[in-house]
Amino acid sequence: MKIINERVNFDTKGNPDLINITGRLNEMVAASKLKKGMLNVFVVGSTAAITTFEYEPGLTKDMQELYERIIPRSKHYHHDQTWGDANGFSHLRAALTGPALLVPFEKGRLLLGTWQQVVLAEFDNRPRKRELIVQIIGE
Amino acid sequence: MKIINERVNFDTKGNPDLINITGRLNEMVAASKLKKGMLNVFVVGSTAAITTFEYEPGLTKDMQELYERIIPRSKHYHHDQTWGDANGFSHLRAALTGPALLVPFEKGRLLLGTWQQVVLAEFDNRPRKRELIVQIIGE
Amino acid sequence: MKIINERVNFDTKGNPDLINITGRLNEMVAASKLKKGMLNVFVVGSTAAITTFEYEPGLTKDMQELYERIIPRSKHYHHDQTWGDANGFSHLRAALTGPALLVPFEKGRLLLGTWQQVVLAEFDNRPRKRELIVQIIGE
Numbered sequence: 001m002k003i004i005n006e007r008v009n010f011d012t013k014g015n016p017d018l019i020n021i022t023g024r025l026n027e028m029v030a031a032s033k034l035k036k037g038m039l040n041v042f043v044v045g046s047t048a049a050i051t052t053f054e055y056e057p058g059l060t061k062d063m064q065e066l067y068e069r070i071i072p073r074s075k076h077y078h079h080d081q082t083w084g085d086a087n088g089f090s091h092l093r094a095a096l097t098g099p100a101l102l103v104p105f106e107k108g109r110l111l112l113g114t115w116q117q118v119v120l121a122e123f124d125n126r127p128r129k130r131e132l133i134v135q136i137i138g139e
Numbered sequence: 140m141k142i143i144n145e146r147v148n149f150d151t152k153g154n155p156d157l158i159n160i161t162g163r164l165n166e167m168v169a170a171s172k173l174k175k176g177m178l179n180v181f182v183v184g185s186t187a188a189i190t191t192f193e194y195e196p197g198l199t200k201d202m203q204e205l206y207e208r209i210i211p212r213s214k215h216y217h218h219d220q221t222w223g224d225a226n227g228f229s230h231l232r233a234a235l236t237g238p239a240l241l242v243p244f245e246k247g248r249l250l251l252g253t254w255q256q257v258v259l260a261e262f263d264n265r266p267r268k269r270e271l272i273v274q275i276i277g278e
Numbered sequence: 279m280k281i282i283n284e285r286v287n288f289d290t291k292g293n294p295d296l297i298n299i300t301g302r303l304n305e306m307v308a309a310s311k312l313k314k315g316m317l318n319v320f321v322v323g324s325t326a327a328i329t330t331f332e333y334e335p336g337l338t339k340d341m342q343e344l345y346e347r348i349i350p351r352s353k354h355y356h357h358d359q360t361w362g363d364a365n366g367f368s369h370l371r372a373a374l375t376g377p378a379l380l381v382p383f384e385k386g387r388l389l390l391g392t393w394q395q396v397v398l399a400e401f402d403n404r405p406r407k408r409e410l411i412v413q414i415i416g417e
Contacts, residue, residue, distance in 0.1 A: 001279045002279070003279065003314060003315055003316075003415075003416055003417060005314055005382060005384060040316055040380050040382065042380070042381065042382050042389070044389060044390065044391045044394065045391040045393070045394055046330065046331055046332045046391055046393050046394040070348065071344065077336070077337075077340045078335075078336035078337065078339045078340050078343075079332075079334070079336040079337040079340050080336075081336055082334050082335075082336040082337070088336075088337065088340055091331055091332055091337055091340070092331075092337075092340055092341065092344050094330075094331070095329050095330065095331040095341060096344070096374075096375075098329070098330075098376065098379070099330050099379075099394070100379060100380050100381065102380055133382040133389050135315075135316055135382050137316070137415070
């Protein structure tokens with residue numbers, strides 16, 4: 001049994017930016033040479049999140065509209081008065097979605113469905129350099 | 140330290156179908172003979188999810204009504220135009236809830252509360268054969 | 279590779295009570311003497327949850343208002359008829375948020391962002407004694 005901690009960086013555009021990171025994660029699983037285990041992907045920071053969905057343009061648009069309905073960008077948030085950076089909506093969207101996801105793997109590949117992709121959701125209102133911690137544990 | 144990867148299959152009915160899988164997971168923990176560790180349950184596919192709640196008929200109904208309020212079935216979704224299978228709402232509900240859950244165990248049993256069950260949430264609009272990956276890691 | 283299971287208890291006030299538990303978790307990581315790994319925090323029970331956000335008064339208020347908008351306290355829930363304890367809203371908020379979070383650590387500290395705190399969300403409508411299972415796995 002072995003644990004590997006790695007960092008991956010992504011340059012994101014402003015909100016909303018939904019990035020399919022499945023390919024990069026599968027490369028890391030393959031490079032680990034581990035045959036069986038779990039991969040934990042964790043985004044550092046409080047205005048981005050990790051989720052899974054079928055990564056196609058229609059659903060990507062649906063996801064953005066869903067967040068806009070539940071947590072509208074134009075609403076007033078108390079957080080906007082704390083720092084004056086007007087991204088209260090970004091924080092709430094990230095907190096509701098969650099920063100981490102644990103995915104099983106076998107034979108060097110994540111055990112995802114064919115139409116199930118791991119997505120980095122950038123909710124901030126400006127481009128960011130995002131650091132992800134990718135942990136691979138297994139044997 | 141050891142890691143075990145197993146598959147479990149469930150036949151689900153159409154949306155909404157909330158299935159209590161706690162008993163099955165506890166059997167797998169007991170069968171593993173591991174005394175202390177964590178169980179990761181991950182549902183393959185993008186129209187189902189894993190969650191926990193008190194599995195009683197009233198709350199099960201409340202959960203279904205909650206999803207119907209936040210992500211109505213009858214709304215138009217862009218995804219419905221991509222494939223024509225009219226399950227955009229299923230995808231969004233699954234993405235918001237998440238496909239994985241990590242539960243601690245000790246002495247061969249999951250450390251859940253008495254009124255806290257692990258639930259497979261089938262959000263698709265038709266019966267499905269669901270594959271779950273159950274990973275048990277511990278010693 | 280080693281796994282440590284610990285219990286931590288928190289006395290919570292009634293809903294809403296959002297408690298920053300990051301300091302306590304970092305102490306436990308340091309005490310474990312493990313250098314690299316993952317920490318799983320899991321709340322036992324079905325009316326509380328674990329999340330991450332920037333723990334400052336404005337955003338804490340925003341989080342409470344978000345839950346009140348999505349899952350209002352005053353609404354009627356079927357669950358309230360099952361037990362007569364009027365906390366249907368607490369169960370739904372907890373189920374939507376999730377009971378567990380997996381956070382990576384290195385050199386004895388959780389790899390969180392500067393403005394990213396781990397928060398125990400008490401959603402119940404009365405003070406509770408909360409038990410958290412904290413699992414530290416690593417080397």
